[in-house]
Amino acid sequence: MRALVFCSTAVLAALLAVSPEVASAQMKLAPKATAPGGVETRYFTSIDGLMDGNADVILKETRQGKTVTAAVLDVCYPVAKNSDRKDRFVVNLQVAGQNLTGTTQSLGAKAPVTVKLLRKEAGDTFEFRGQISIGQTVTEVTSPDNSDLSEKEFLDNQTSDDGITPQPKDFTDVSPEAIAVKVKLDAATEFLKSLKGQDVEVTLASLTVGCDALRAGEQTINMSVDPERAGALLAKFKATPGVTAAGWTAGMTEMDRTIRIPAADWRDGDKINRDKLAAAVAGVLSRTLAAKPVSQSFNPATGKLKLVFKRPNQDFPALELTDTIEVAGLVSPDKPGTTDKLMLWIGSPATTTTDESSGAKLNLSDEATADEEGDQPDDNGSVEALAKELKGQRWDADKSVWK
DSSP states (O other), rough: OOOOOOOOOHHHHHHHHOOOOOOOOOOOOOOOOSTOEEEEEEEEOTTGGGGTTEEEEEEEEEEETTTTEEEEEEEEEETTTOSEEEEEEEEEEEEETEEEEEEOOTTTTOEEEEEEEEEETTTTTEEEEEEEEEEEEEEEEEEEOOOEEEHHHHHOOOOOOOSSSSSOOOSSOOOOTTEEEEEHHHHHHHHHHHHTTTOOEGGGGGGSSOOHHHHEEEEEEEEEOOHHHHHHHHHEEEEEEEEEEEEEEEOOOOGGGEEEESSGGGGHHHHHHHOHHHHHHHHHHHHHHTTTEEEEEETTTTTOOEEEEEEOOOSSSGGEEEEEEEEEEEESSSSSSSSSSEEEEEEEEEEEEEOOOOOOOOOOOOOOOOHHSSSOOOOOTTTHHHHTTTTTTETTTTTTTOO
């Protein structure tokens, strides 16, 4: 299996700043255009077999005609089997005919690294054999049929989208509660420690430092925060040492379940009267779901609304079972800054059934199949009913406008 590496143009610039001989990407092959005997740079973006195929490998070669005059090997790999943590080494290889050799140490664990490779050209492809040792671990390399890539192919296939939008025009492409911060790796620990005790939720997956982050020297931290505090928090983050980018990103909202409503009726001064709006939403959903409102609450960190309803279960009325329905929601301005509109997102209802009758209880389990779990529950037109009741607009995905 080949491990392929993708990186942005910014990542490439960061790579070259650290080592002018290192970069990564997955390339589309194109005919070689360099004149015979000319100097050119070629890339291999995989060498099979390293770390059970889980290593991201980039071998950069400088050639005079068909003769390799310089080579750099960049390998990013799991620190242990099945681990999400990565380490990396970059080694300048000595070239002696078909032999590529070099020593270095890994950047994280500082483990000694030794590389011994035999490179053979076979027509339009290349074969690598040999050993790579990291600490006490020795990997045998047997990698035939490798294709090389030109510098132009490398650059043409870069991507630059990190998912962060510093100044969105509105919240139709990004989610009002979802923010992201790109921070230099040497500042990431202090930045994350500064979030302790704050009303923010950090996405656990974004704590993993992957190969792209190791090569770029920057890590993107994703968070959820109350939309009314997001702008001020991002301004604070942008002024934090080590932060290179901050803005909104994708999150929980889906435009097909979002409506836009006039803000005037739901404000107390410059603040949204969330309790008033939540009560109105609960009133509409109690009709569409044929259920009695039980509770409404807002998450202090993310501003996420949680509505709970109950109704008699109709599958076997004589058992007097109860359906408990939870509906998530989010209310926010429809764009950053001053606006006279609010956005209201309502999630699909999630229903659980229990025996809440008096006396002995019937124990129930919900063993829905994978296909059934993928089906969206029927909310009986709740979003459309909310749009009508609250004088709201729905999103037209075909025309990308509110209608």
